[in-house]
Amino acid sequence: xxxxxxxxxxxxxxxxxxxxxxxxxxxxxxxxxxxxxxxxxxxxxxxxxxxxxxxxxxxxxxxxxxxxxxxxxxxxxxxxxxxxxxxxxxxxxxxxxxxxxxxxxxxxxxxxxxxxxxxxxxxxxxxxxxxxxxxxxxxxxxxxxxxxxxxxxxxxxxxxxxxxxxxxxxxxxxxxxxxxxxxxxxxxxxxxxxxxxxxxxxxxxxxxxxxxxxxxxxxxxxxxxxxxxxxxxxxxxxxxxxxxxxxxxxxxxxxxxxxxxxxxxxxxxxxxxxxxxxxxxxxxxxxxxxxxxxxxxxxxxxxxx
Amino acid sequence: xxxxxxxxxxxxxxxxxxxxxxxxxxxxxxxxxxxxxxxxxxxxxxxxxxxxxxxxxxxxxxxxxxxxxxxxxxxxxxxxxxxxxxxxxxxxxxxxxxxxxxxxxxxxxxxxxxxxxxxxxxxxxxxxxxxxxxxxxxxxxxxxxxxxxxxxxxxxxxxxxxxxxxxxxxxxxxxxxxxxxxxxxxxxxxxxxxxxxxxxxxxxxxxxxxxxxxxxxxxxxxxxxxxxxxxxxxxxxxxxxxxxxxxxxxxxxxxxxxxxxxxxxxxxxxxxxxxxxxx
Numbered sequence: 001x002x003x004x005x006x007x008x009x010x011x012x013x014x015x016x017x018x019x020x021x022x023x024x025x026x027x028x029x030x031x032x033x034x035x036x037x038x039x040x041x042x043x044x045x046x047x048x049x050x051x052x053x054x055x056x057x058x059x060x061x062x063x064x065x066x067x068x069x070x071x072x073x074x075x076x077x078x079x080x081x082x083x084x085x086x087x088x089x090x091x092x093x094x095x096x097x098x099x100x101x102x103x104x105x106x107x108x109x110x111x112x113x114x115x116x117x118x119x120x121x122x123x124x125x126x127x128x129x130x131x132x133x134x135x136x137x138x139x140x141x142x143x144x145x146x147x148x149x150x151x152x153x154x155x156x157x158x159x160x161x162x163x164x165x166x167x168x169x170x171x172x173x174x175x176x177x178x179x180x181x182x183x184x185x186x187x188x189x190x191x192x193x194x195x196x197x198x199x200x201x202x203x204x205x206x207x208x209x210x211x212x213x214x215x216x217x218x219x220x221x222x223x224x225x226x227x228x229x230x231x232x233x234x235x236x237x238x239x240x241x242x243x244x245x246x247x248x249x250x251x252x253x254x255x256x257x258x259x260x261x262x263x264x265x266x267x268x269x270x271x272x273x274x275x276x277x278x279x280x281x282x283x284x285x286x287x288x289x290x291x292x293x294x295x296x297x298x299x300x301x302x303x304x305x
Numbered sequence: 306x307x308x309x310x311x312x313x314x315x316x317x318x319x320x321x322x323x324x325x326x327x328x329x330x331x332x333x334x335x336x337x338x339x340x341x342x343x344x345x346x347x348x349x350x351x352x353x354x355x356x357x358x359x360x361x362x363x364x365x366x367x368x369x370x371x372x373x374x375x376x377x378x379x380x381x382x383x384x385x386x387x388x389x390x391x392x393x394x395x396x397x398x399x400x401x402x403x404x405x406x407x408x409x410x411x412x413x414x415x416x417x418x419x420x421x422x423x424x425x426x427x428x429x430x431x432x433x434x435x436x437x438x439x440x441x442x443x444x445x446x447x448x449x450x451x452x453x454x455x456x457x458x459x460x461x462x463x464x465x466x467x468x469x470x471x472x473x474x475x476x477x478x479x480x481x482x483x484x485x486x487x488x489x490x491x492x493x494x495x496x497x498x499x500x501x502x503x504x505x506x507x508x509x510x511x512x513x514x515x516x517x518x519x520x521x522x523x524x525x526x527x528x529x530x531x532x533x534x535x536x537x538x539x540x541x542x543x544x545x546x547x548x549x550x551x552x553x554x555x556x557x558x559x560x561x562x563x564x565x566x567x568x569x570x571x572x573x574x575x576x577x578x579x580x581x582x583x584x
Contacts, residue, residue: 002442005439005440210423210425210426211425211436213423214423214425214436214437214440214484215440216409216412217383217412217417217423218412218413218436218437218440218441218484218485218488219409219410219412219414219440219441220409220440220441221406222406222409224440224441224442225440
């Protein structure tokens, strides 16, 4: 009974208050569209960035003349170092084989194998890779006496340590840009939607002032007066986001899906499924719209009993 | 007014316990003002140290020129505004200490009628009355039962599905009285209920309010129509510049006068023929 009454009242107001409701609906539509576009993009870039971060490794080159005992000692030392997840040994021959696969001719021209033995170290925490690199750097040759005094240091066999920090940081800053853009745009548009919904509610309070007056007069409770307005706001949210979901769905079916068949690249990033995205947009819009109109009503003087 | 609608009223209010005479001025007063003053934010004085008391089942006129504080008096009772000083009691309950969220429940026990009717223009007569029941959360079955009954009581059975702008002023005021009384509140306030109406129509409205009063409901009518008031011979509280300058309990009238006797006497005294149309 109450629910039907609220719904009936809300629809009555929507009809009478059509123009501002339409404006608010269009803003919600735009917001949901932008969010619906950016959520998968953010997910994809973040997924790619995580991939890169997980592929962050330290290449520790072994000195050319190091014997098997030194190499073994070095491996034990590396495995014992904190923040090291795994250690993989790639011998000169293996490295050559890998590189040959990429560009056989170049190495044929070289004649001999220029590649050193190397340990590929995967850190547990990719953010601390620079510290780990410093830690594993070879002892400086300047301390010639010290080196001879401690010939047992296993790091003596290390010739060089290389990280791929630069490429990593480039990718990460790209991801950050996308994130900032998405959150900034999404935040601004959400605020605009809330403002317009709030404005719609204000106007519909004005359009319904006689009803409100009568309601107060005969002793309707505050929330009984407010619910139709909240429902109106939620309906605006629902209509806007439903339209946006329909448009996004159309774009997905006609453009993304057909591209996906021709290009493998679009399959790489892991993004959420379309129904999940649609649900998030619908629920999010209705919730934000409902809360927005609720706050407007609570602050509205004309509705105080 | 046909006799059948009087029966309906009597039946509807059979449960309302006391007859007007037994309840009159017994026990806790329905309305009590203790030294109430109201100064509006602009500095204009609405009421100045008003003390008064209205007993259960009374019919009271609040008279005085425009701006004398009649409407202020009624608004204070509905807790639409707060007194600057003093305390108001309704059925023994102080309004000052009442929580805001209890105010709607106070208003459910007070019917209110206004000069401008306050009807919703895009709803029919029945829907207007039903609206008052809907917004206080009454079940649909109750609404279906009560609405035609109260509309018959005010004599508008044939206009159930008419819109307010299709009705005369008197008929619109009857709808507004129906809406105010559909829940059978123990107190009914009317602010200039006949302000826009001609004398004959006014008698019809007064007759209706009198009928409601005879079911045991306390009725307070604010009006500037002194002639009507004098002829009706009920208790009169006269306000002037925010002060009560006359409280005439006028014992000269008979409490037992029936509604039709009341109307005949009123018409006679106002010099209007009994054949006049009630609306």
